[in-house]
Amino acid sequence: MEYTTGTPSWRLVMRRALSALRPRRLGQRQGGWGLGVPLIALAAGLLFTTSATTADGTALRDDRxxxxxxxxxxxxxxxxxxxxxxxxxxxxxxxxxxxxxxxxxxxxxxxxxxxxxRQQAGFTDLGGPGLTVTLNDSSRRPADMSGDDVQNDDLVVHQGDVQAVVNALWAGGAEAMSIMDVRVISTSAVRCVGNTLLLHGQVFSPPFKITAIGEPTDMRRALESSEGVQQFRDAVASFGLGYTETVERNVTVRAYDGSSDLRSAEVTE
Missing domain, CATH: 1.20.5 (Single alpha-helices involved in coiled-coils or other helix-helix interfaces)
Incomplete structure (x- = not known):
């Protein structure tokens, strides 16, 4: 709401308030509302005038x-x-x-x-055969789905889905891995904010591409035996999510080029 001028309304409120507070004729009764209304009007007029002065002809709630x-x-x-x-x-x-x-x-x-x-730590490029897994949100909407229990969360890729694929690929013998062409190392953490992926300070939107260097057959077998991956595949059939596996004959995973400083660490037994 915008206020450009407030002086006339302020004077009108003051005049009405003073008129209401004047002594009435003898025998004329004045109820509780007779005293309350002028006070409320006086407070409202003061509020409007303060807002008009503060706004100075501009909108008080600008879109920031x-x-x-x-x-x-x-x-x-x-x-x-x-x-x-x-x-x-x-x-x-x-x-x-x-x-x-x-x-x-x-x-x-x-x-x-x-x-x-350096190679084991992920600081050198590594090439060879591998497997690429792509996860994507559904193009459907809850209103398009049959049933009342379909939620927006059912139609997007979550952090646990990405993590399940990553863990399965490591378990299948992956020698090196990248997510959205960013090298994954021992200190990498997969985080999701809404339907976006946060990795090493970079934000990515779906579809999420995960590429691993290793024996494709072993890694596909590990994906099939992963409970988390199987749950996502079931959601693909139910909600229209995207899931593809592509065998790579020769693919290169780039070296990690970010910071390797550790903020905290614990020695395992």
Whole structure:
């Protein structure tokens, strides 16, 4: 609601309120409403006038969604710039340590031990045969489905669905894996916010593509024996969700290029 002028209404309310508070003629009764109405009108007039003064001819409830969207875009751009800066600094440190390894024996041995573990840790590209699994939301709506128990949650891919596929592929002997072309390592965590996927600070929308390097037959067998995957397949038939398996003759899973710093860790027994 907009208020542009408030002075005339304020004067009218004051005039009516003072008129109501004047002493009435002798013998004329004045009920409780006779005193209450002017006070209510006086408070309402004060509220309207305050709102008009505050608004100053503008809408009091502006739509702030464009400002919030711009703020998110600015923050995302700043994060991307900082990630690029961090990658440049890491590359510079790697070049300096490699140069130092030519003359420093302990540094050379430490780099050799680290290089031997880079592939297992996911810091090198890996190619070979594999399997790609794609999960997608349903194109249907609850109103289009027969039955009253169909909810929106039944028609979207959830975190547990993605995690079930990932766990099954690891159990089937996957040597390397990526989700939406982002390398999955030991510290990766799959999180879903609504129907979007959050991985290493990046947000992805469905369909979700999971690619694993390994023996396709073994991984497909592991998917078939996974209870979580079978539940999603049942939902595919019931609610129209998307599920496909594609055998890859030769596919490359890119190296992980994010931060490897640990915030907390525990030693397992």
């Amino acid at each position: 969604r464009p400002q919030l969207a711009q703020l998110i875009a600015d923050k995302r751009e700043r994060v991307e710039q900082q990630d690029e800066r961090a990658s440049d600094l890491l590359a510079e440190v790697d070049r300096d340590s490699a140069k130092l390894a030519d003359t420093d024996v302990p540094v050379k041995k430490a780099r050799e031990r680290a290089d031997a573990l």
